[in-house]
Amino acid sequence: MKLFVYHTPEATPPDQLPDCAVVIDVLRATTTIATALHAGAEAVQAFSDLEALFRFSETWSQTPYLRAGERGGKQVEGCDLGNSPLNCTPEVVAGKRLFLTTTNGTRALKRVEKAPIVITAAQVNRQSVVDFLKKEQPETVWFVGSGWQGDYSLEDTVCAGAIAKALWDGSSTQLGNDEVLGAIALHQQWHQDLFSLFKLASHGQRLLGLDNEIDIHYCAESDRLAVLPIQTEPGVLKAYQG
Numbered sequence: 001m002k003l004f005v006y007h008t009p010e011a012t013p014p015d016q017l018p019d020c021a022v023v024i025d026v027l028r029a030t031t032t033i034a035t036a037l038h039a040g041a042e043a044v045q046a047f048s049d050l051e052a053l054f055r056f057s058e059t060w061s062q063t064p065y066l067r068a069g070e071r072g073g074k075q076v077e078g079c080d081l082g083n084s085p086l087n088c089t090p091e092v093v094a095g096k097r098l099f100l101t102t103t104n105g106t107r108a109l110k111r112v113e114k115a116p117i118v119i120t121a122a123q124v125n126r127q128s129v130v131d132f133l134k135k136e137q138p139e140t141v142w143f144v145g146s147g148w149q150g151d152y153s154l155e156d157t158v159c160a161g162a163i164a165k166a167l168w169d170g171s172s173t174q175l176g177n178d179e180v181l182g183a184i185a186l187h188q189q190w191h192q193d194l195f196s197l198f199k200l201a202s203h204g205q206r207l208l209g210l211d212n213e214i215d216i217h218y219c220a221e222s223d224r225l226a227v228l229p230i231q232t233e234p235g236v237l238k239a240y241q242g
């Protein structure tokens with residue numbers, strides 16, 4: 001396995017795709033996706049465009065559904081939910097499809113949706129991602145941080161580092177770019193206090209400004225959920241069944 005870290009979707013090499021893309025938006029889209037699927041949602045279907053989400057959901061009749069929309073950290077008007085993972089309880093999401101659009105995370109998914117394997121990672125499901133990659137051994141793996149409107153996000157890179165650290169053994173797993181080592185160093189510096197790091201990060205500051213410390217706390221919990229979101233068709237993520 002050769003590992004590459006890209007801090008944002010914009011930083012990925014154009015016209016190329018890896019064997020496996022790992023999309024990361026710790027604050028909060030990929031934490032929400034993991035939480036919804038763990039709570040029994042039938043699927044999460046991601047849209048980078050809000051209008052497309054509304055148009056598509058109006059034609060959907062196969063399962064009950066919820067619309068979840070976030071822009072700038074706030075719930076979008078007309079949606080049933082925002083992007084808080086804490087709203088994704090079994091009572092709310094079980095058996096339903098979640099149509100989700102967020103500022104950055106769903107755009108990152110769009111960038112790599114044609115890769116043969118697309119999975120999502122957050123701190124809450126870190127171990128499930130490590131287990132999957134160890135088992136599947138894809139030749140090239142891209143960790144794609146969602147960032148914020150093209151800029152770097154600390155929380156996505158530290159999560160990439162947490163996964164890469166568990167995989168990098170110096171023999172069968174190799175480093176594809178220097179960003180992987182940087183991500184591992186960030187993980188080593190902060191892994192015992194991710195909550196503090198996330199509060200310092202720019203999107204953590206934005207969420208604190210919206211009085212949302214509780215989501216940051218939850219998103220900083222490592223290995224809480226045994227669930228692996230995997231793309232089954234472009235934009236549609238389901239819980240991997242092994």
Ligand code: MLT
Nearest residue numbers: 028029083102103104105
């Ligand atoms: C995003 O996609 O930028 C987010 O997940 C933002 C958020 O809802 O906190």
